[in-house]
Amino acid sequence: MTSVEQTQAELSQTELSGSESALDGLPVSGPAVVAHAAGDLRIEEVPLKAPAADEAVVEIAYGGICGSDLHYWMHGAAGESILKDPMVLGHEIVGTVVRAAADGSGPAAGIPVAVHPATPGPGAARYPEDRPNLSPGCTYLGSAARHPHTDGAFSRYATLPARMLRELPAGLPLRTAALVEPASVAWHAVARAGEVAGKTAMVIGSGPIGALVVAVLKRAGAAKITAVDMHDKPLQIARAVGADEVLKGDDAEAIAAVEADVVIESSGSHFGLASAIKGAVRGGKVVMVGLLPSGPQPVLISLAITRELELLGSFRFNDEIDDVIAALADGSLQADAVVTHEYPLDHALEAFDVAKNSAQSGKVLLNFTPAGQA
Ligand SMILES: NC(=O)c1ccc[n+]([C@@H]2O[C@H](COP(=O)([O-])OP(=O)(O)OC[C@H]3O[C@@H](n4cnc5c(N)ncnc54)[C@H](O)[C@@H]3O)[C@@H](O)[C@H]2O)c1
Ligand SMILES: [Zn+2]
Numbered sequence: 001m002t003s004v005e006q007t008q009a010e011l012s013q014t015e016l017s018g019s020e021s022a023l024d025g026l027p028v029s030g031p032a033v034v035a036h037a038a039g040d041l042r043i044e045e046v047p048l049k050a051p052a053a054d055e056a057v058v059e060i061a062y063g064g065i066c067g068s069d070l071h072y073w074m075h076g077a078a079g080e081s082i083l084k085d086p087m088v089l090g091h092e093i094v095g096t097v098v099r100a101a102a103d104g105s106g107p108a109a110g111i112p113v114a115v116h117p118a119t120p121g122p123g124a125a126r127y128p129e130d131r132p133n134l135s136p137g138c139t140y141l142g143s144a145a146r147h148p149h150t151d152g153a154f155s156r157y158a159t160l161p162a163r164m165l166r167e168l169p170a171g172l173p174l175r176t177a178a179l180v181e182p183a184s185v186a187w188h189a190v191a192r193a194g195e196v197a198g199k200t201a202m203v204i205g206s207g208p209i210g211a212l213v214v215a216v217l218k219r220a221g222a223a224k225i226t227a228v229d230m231h232d233k234p235l236q237i238a239r240a241v242g243a244d245e246v247l248k249g250d251d252a253e254a255i256a257a258v259e260a261d262v263v264i265e266s267s268g269s270h271f272g273l274a275s276a277i278k279g280a281v282r283g284g285k286v287v288m289v290g291l292l293p294s295g296p297q298p299v300l301i302s303l304a305i306t307r308e309l310e311l312l313g314s315f316r317f318n319d320e321i322d323d324v325i326a327a328l329a330d331g332s333l334q335a336d337a338v339v340t341h342e343y344p345l346d347h348a349l350e351a352f353d354v355a356k357n358s359a360q361s362g363k364v365l366l367n368f369t370p371a372g373q374a
Pocket of ligand 2: 068181182
């Protein structure tokens with residue numbers, strides 16, 4: 001059974017069991033962006049799941065297209081997560097609560113919210129208690145890592161656990177808040193490097209994640225930020241959010257001469273990781289947030305050993321999301337320039353096409369409101 005069919009079955013079951021009032025006044029279905037298989041992305045009507053007592057219904061305003069959404073569309077898989085059934089994409093989402101959770105948890109109807117897409121898993125392997133992002137079996141909205149898949153929320157309405165919802169402060173526009181999820185990834189990556197105030201920093205790969213890393217480094221008081229990319233457009237965006245200097249990814253000599261205290265690898269390629277290792281100062285730190293393909297990867301490991309570099313992994317985020325919301329709201333984190341395009345839901349396929357071209361676009365947003373105007 002597909003996850004969409006399953007939702008439908010659950011919905012009919014709920015209706016049969018007489019609790020249709022759970023959706024009273026709300027549409028029973030709405031348009032959503034569904035990945036069916038490699039190259040097969042559809043905008044189709046999906047049933048709205050009747051909320052459990054601890055779930056709220058959110059009217060989605062914006063959704064940011066992420067690399068993993070692009071991978072499911074282009075390859076039918078993101079890393080090890082292989083699409084087995086149709087799945088609603090989308091985990092970078094913001095909207096307004098239209099039905100609060102019946103058990104009283106979470107925000108009330110009418111409250112604008114960002115969404116923390118993770119659900120820590122029940123797996124038995126050990127992990128540090130204060131780092132639930134590392135919990136085995138963790139699920140994420142719009143992820144095929146488990147089966148049945150976890151549907152995302154690129155849909156006009158979404159039924160979501162109230163614990164995922166984070167109230168947005170008054171005055172923080174939903175469009176700015178659409179960056180909360182990727183900015184939390186960036187915030188976590190910078191935090192992995194420890195104190196960065198007064199230090200020199202270099203960011204390899206200035207796509208949406210790298211550009212947000214630049215913005216977070218700027219806010220954290222890095223003394224000098226160098227951004228690196230293969231293309232001009234991402235470097236322009238990096239400058240707009242705080243890079244002091246930009247370099248082309250093939251300028252090996254200039255990259256090695258940076259000798260940055262902290263390097264954040266956000267290209268997701270082993271070439272980028274090589275630049276990161278070469279450009280770090282002796283004794284420096286390299287944070288790896290770019291997701292390299294699974295399996296063995298070439299790494300300049302002997303250079304990392306003899307220079308005593310600290311190589312640090314960075315995966316998703318935890319409660320940093322609250323700091324990001326506060327920093328976007330008080331204006332100390334300036335990231336709007338990362339968004340380059342916005343499309344209404346019925347142009348989602350065009351939006352995905354633009355989003356896959358790093359030379360042309362930064363973060364591409366989908367607008368889910370009926371008139372395309374959130
Ligand atoms: N660790 C996590 O939790 C996490 C979360 C989200 C995304 N990611 C990963 O972060 C990476 C960046 O995400 P994104 O959305 O910005 O992707 P993106 O593809 O839009 O950006 C990558 C950028 O790196 C540039 N690049 C490629 N090779 C390079 C090189 N050798 N040197 C310099 N620049 C190079 C590209 O031109 C592009 O602009 C991806 O690998 C993504 O999977 C990781
Ligand atoms: Zn994402």
